[in-house]
Amino acid sequence: MVGQLNVRRTILIVEDEPINRKMLDNIVKDSYDVIYADDGVRTIDTIRENSDIISLVLLDLMMPDMDGYEVLEFMQNDKILRQIPVIVCTSEIDSEVRCFKLGAVDFISKPFSHPMVIRARIDRAIELREGRGLIQSTQNDALTGLLTHDFFMEYSHFRDLHYQNSGMDALIFNVNRFHLINELQGRRAGDDVLIKIADSVKQIAKQKGGIAGRGGADEFLLYIPGGSDYDQMLKDIGEGLEYILNNSRVYLRMGIYRNVNMDIPVEQRFDKARVACNSIRGNYNIQLAFYDEEMHDKEALNERLINDMENGIKDGQFVIFYQPKYSIRGDRDSLYGAEALVRWEHPELGLLRPDKFVPLFEDNGLIHKLDHYVWDEVSKQVGEWMVKYDFKVPVSVNVSRVDIGAPNLEEEIFTTVQNNWISPGMLNLEITESAYTENSDQIIRVVNGLRDRGFAIEMDDFGTGYSSLNMITSLPIDILKLDMQFVKNIHDGNKDMKMVELMIDIARSLKVKVVAEGVETKEQYDLLKNAGCDIIQGFYFSMPCPASEFEKLIEKENEELEAEVNAAIGGIN
Ligand code: C2E
Ligand code: CA
Ligand code: CA
Numbered sequence: 001m002v003g004q005l006n007v008r009r010t011i012l013i014v015e016d017e018p019i020n021r022k023m024l025d026n027i028v029k030d031s032y033d034v035i036y037a038d039d040g041v042r043t044i045d046t047i048r049e050n051s052d053i054i055s056l057v058l059l060d061l062m063m064p065d066m067d068g069y070e071v072l073e074f075m076q077n078d079k080i081l082r083q084i085p086v087i088v089c090t091s092e093i094d095s096e097v098r099c100f101k102l103g104a105v106d107f108i109s110k111p112f113s114h115p116m117v118i119r120a121r122i123d124r125a126i127e128l129r130e131g132r133g134l135i136q137s138t139q140n141d142a143l144t145g146l147l148t149h150d151f152f153m154e155y156s157h158f159r160d161l162h163y164q165n166s167g168m169d170a171l172i173f174n175v176n177r178f179h180l181i182n183e184l185q186g187r188r189a190g191d192d193v194l195i196k197i198a199d200s201v202k203q204i205a206k207q208k209g210g211i212a213g214r215g216g217a218d219e220f221l222l223y224i225p226g227g228s229d230y231d232q233m234l235k236d237i238g239e240g241l242e243y244i245l246n247n248s249r250v251y252l253r254m255g256i257y258r259n260v261n262m263d264i265p266v267e268q269r270f271d272k273a274r275v276a277c278n279s280i281r282g283n284y285n286i287q288l289a290f291y292d293e294e295m296h297d298k299e300a301l302n303e304r305l306i307n308d309m310e311n312g313i314k315d316g317q318f319v320i321f322y323q324p325k326y327s328i329r330g331d332r333d334s335l336y337g338a339e340a341l342v343r344w345e346h347p348e349l350g351l352l353r354p355d356k357f358v359p360l361f362e363d364n365g366l367i368h369k370l371d372h373y374v375w376d377e378v379s380k381q382v383g384e385w386m387v388k389y390d391f392k393v394p395v396s397v398n399v400s401r402v403d404i405g406a407p408n409l410e411e412e413i414f415t416t417v418q419n420n421w422i423s424p425g426m427l428n429l430e431i432t433e434s435a436y437t438e439n440s441d442q443i444i445r446v447v448n449g450l451r452d453r454g455f456a457i458e459m460d461d462f463g464t465g466y467s468s469l470n471m472i473t474s475l476p477i478d479i480l481k482l483d484m485q486f487v488k489n490i491h492d493g494n495k496d497m498k499m500v501e502l503m504i505d506i507a508r509s510l511k512v513k514v515v516a517e518g519v520e521t522k523e524q525y526d527l528l529k530n531a532g533c534d535i536i537q538g539f540y541f542s543m544p545c546p547a548s549e550f551e552k553l554i555e556k557e558n559e560e561l562e563a564e565v566n567a568a569i570g571g572i573n
Pocket of ligand 2: 339398430460
């Protein structure tokens, strides 16, 4: 019996003869809910509107305007509707083969006799489609009840086919740093926020005659006819969530691709909405963006860069610049090390700075391949310098937050230095502070593993990642790199200078060295030196430069060292 599942299922009876309809009704009504349609067009509408509740269709073949074959064909061509079993009811025995070919699961001949047999066949057909239970559960997202991503796309496509109205808008919403809600307030609070947003989104879809779905963790999708006031919509969705969203870190973002191009696939329309949405990431003053020409050009450029990357690596188009770090604690400033910064000498686009491609490659995971290449090249270079100059310059490389998720990162970097005959102590690893706040457990595990192998870890961009004092004291790090934003505005006794002094104090209490980045002027240099900063990197000493130029700095350092030694020897003699 179908009654194993404790729900009353719905059967659609498609029949224009009242007497036949009544008979079928009598056969099923004790255990099923029934809805009716009496012509082909209405059938299609009814199926479309109720596809999520209809368990079976009993289909008359002969009907006004559109016959049963057309209905079958229509259902067969739709990924979702195809799942609903159809039993054809007809007096034409010859039509059987054609109907089976069109996806019908069974056949009942008219006039109806043996109601018990008919009932058994209906129950059986539904039972056989028991897998439909699975389909149902993936069609709607368990938490919010919204359509899941794939079904959302399918329904949107479907909507276009049937309404054929242009002027549709594709919208994406997401919550910036949603993970913080889970982390700080618990999963329940996170779920509550998602459910609340989902309810608003559902409501909007209903009002505007559109479709709502859940794209992923904290991403929501809306496909609606154009002409809405989106500022107001954003406010409405955020209503009641002020306690959690009114915050510079956690807020609702919205990307809109207006008046979508009907000639591109639905998914791509939402990709564009996502591009708009991502364009305002990290900018909490703006929470809403429309996809425009400029984004289109940028997207095209990004696509090109993604396509060109692999060959770029093969062809050696990625070159590494070295920016020296000077230790300022001794009597004279001495070369302490360098940071490796990648550049892309693109054959057609010219020299590209990392801000053009690093964030892009982080978004799609390609960065790991590029970083691996950089680590390898730098290790090779460091080894060469050790041999050529008998001088040890530890070089710091950047490790993206994305790299942290790579399986066996410790092993990977360790093997890289080993293959190049240098020790882990010669390759320092810079990891941005915000990576620590985003996924602290994982990063601590990975960083501990790397330190155990002998790598020194530098916390990059310190001061921008919201790590708490409490957190910072328990983090496994060797060097703090003050972010340039702080250095930029320091003057004697001003607020930023006090911040810098505070951060240097923290570093001292943690017994880690401090590097100040972005030091450009003598004033900044003096202030930092007086405040007890250990190492300085910035235009004040040198811009990042090609390896050949950096070698001159090594030579100069060697000469000064030699002079010092000579002076010392001279002093002894
Ligand atoms: P970052 O790690 O914070 O690197 C420091 C950036 O500051 C570099 O920009 C450097 O050229 C610049 N800079 C150095 N001194 C000064 C100064 O005195 N004044 C000013 N205004 N700027 C200075 P660059 O090379 O454009 O790199 C930008 C970012 O790209 C880096 O920020 C880093 O996050 C990323 N990056 C660079 N190379 C790599 C790489 O190989 N892998 C990964 N994953 N990221 C990289
Ligand atoms: Ca860095
Ligand atoms: Ca930095």
